[in-house]
C-alpha cells in the first residue's frame with residue numbers, strides 16, 4: 001500500500017512532459033524536442049564568479065530567474081529513431097518515446113539530467129536494444145575511479161557491450177556528426193544534424209540560462225567544469241551556427257531550438273523557434 005501511494009506523485013510528475021511541434025530539416029530529418037521539466041527556471045545563484053555584477057545580471061534575469069527546460073531530442077531519419085540524451089526518463093514514462101523502438105542514443109555528456117533516463121529506478125536498462133554512444137573523453141572522465149559518479153558507472157555496467165564510445169568528428173549515423181564541445185564537461189559533445197544546407201546543431205549544455213548567456217557568453221553556470229574552455233566553446237559553437245546558417249538547439253534553452261545572430265555588442269541574440 002505504501003509503495004502504491006509513493007508511486008502516485010512520480011506518475012504525476014512523469015505525465016508532465018511537453019512535446020513541441022517537430023521540425024523537418026533538409027534531408028528528411030525530423031527533430032522533436034520533448035521538455036521533461038516544463039517551467040524549469042535557472043536561478044541567479046548558479047551564475048557566480050563571472051565578470052558581471054549581480055545588478056547587471058538582474059537586468060537579464062528579472063527576479064533572479066531565467067526560463068529553462070530539460071529537453072530530450074527525438075531525431076527520425078531514414079526509418080530510424082535516435083535520441084539525443086535521455087533526460088530524467090520522463091519522456092519514456094510519459095510514453096512520448098517507445099524505448100523498444102529507439103535505434104540508438106547519443107549522449108552530449110553524462111550529467112544526471114542527461115543520462116538518468118538510461119536506467120529504470122531499479123537500476124536496469126530503460127532501453128532494451130539501443131546502443132548508447134558517448135564520447136571517449138567523457139566516458140574516460142566518469143569511469144575514472146577518482147571521479148564521483150555512481151550513476152555514470154552504473155550506466156556503463158548496465159549497458160555492457162551496448163555502451164560505446166566515439167571520437168569527435170565521427171559520423172554516428174548518416175547525417176549525424178559528433179562535434180567537439182568540451183569545456184562544460186571533459187567530453188561534452190554537440191551533434192550536427194542534417195544533410196542539406198539547413199542543419200541543426202544540438203549543442204547540449206553550451207549554456208544554461210539563455211536570457212543571460214546568449215547576450216553575455218562570458219558568464220558560466222556552476223555546472224561548467226572548465227570555465228575558461230566553456231566560454232570559448234560557447235562562443236565557438238554559436239559562431240559556427242551564425243557562419244553556416246544552422247539552427248541552434250540546447251538541452252536547457254527555451255523552445256529547444258531556434259536561430260541566433262550577433263547582437264553587435266560582443267554577444268548574441270537568440271530567437272526561439274515558434
Ligand SMILES: [Zn+2]
Pocket residue numbers: 111113114205251252
Ligand atoms: Zn544539463
